Amino acid sequence: MRILVALDQSPFAVTVLEKAIALAKTQGATLSIMTVAEDFFDLGDYLDVVSVTDKIFAATKADAQKYGDLAKASGIDAEVVVEQGVSPADLIIAHAENKAIDMIVMGHQGKKGLSKYLIGSVAARVVSHAPCSVLVIR
Structure with a gap:
């Protein structure tokens, strides 16, 4: 079995990771840890997105x-x-x-407040379109 745990940089991510590790151990599965650094190139006309994007990527990579x-x-x-x-x-x-x-194992938390409703829930989209089972940790 191959398990992908998708994590953000929230404090809740560690809880999700712990659940995925426990599941991988009980199933004898391989585990991949994935983080995504959001890209803001569509805001390029308004600010220096290259330096912001580079900083976000570096921070995401360190957390990963x-x-x-x-x-x-x-x-x-x-x-x-x-x-x-x-x-x-x-x-x-x-x-x-x-x-x-x-x-795929992922958390239900992430975006909060108004941005959750404007952008949509990452977990909801993954559940709807994933090619495999999705375990959402609450």
Whole structure:
């Protein structure tokens, strides 16, 4: 079994990772940890998006490495994947399709307030379009 755990940089991400590690252990599964650095190139006319995007990517990559280290300390040698793009949901779905993932584990939290309703829930989109089962941690 191949499990993909999709994490953001929220404090809740560690809880999601812990659940995915426990599931991988009980199922004898391989675990991939994926984080997505959001890309703001569509705002290029208004601000210097290259430096902002580079900083976001670097911070996301550092968090992803911490998640990988946490998995390793728990006895799971996980692959760490960092992507960058406008739609985290689309990148998660594409990765699951390309790598023949059997299950995606992700949290229900993430975007808050008005942006959740304007942009839509990443988890809801993944659940609707994923090529495999999705476990949403609450």
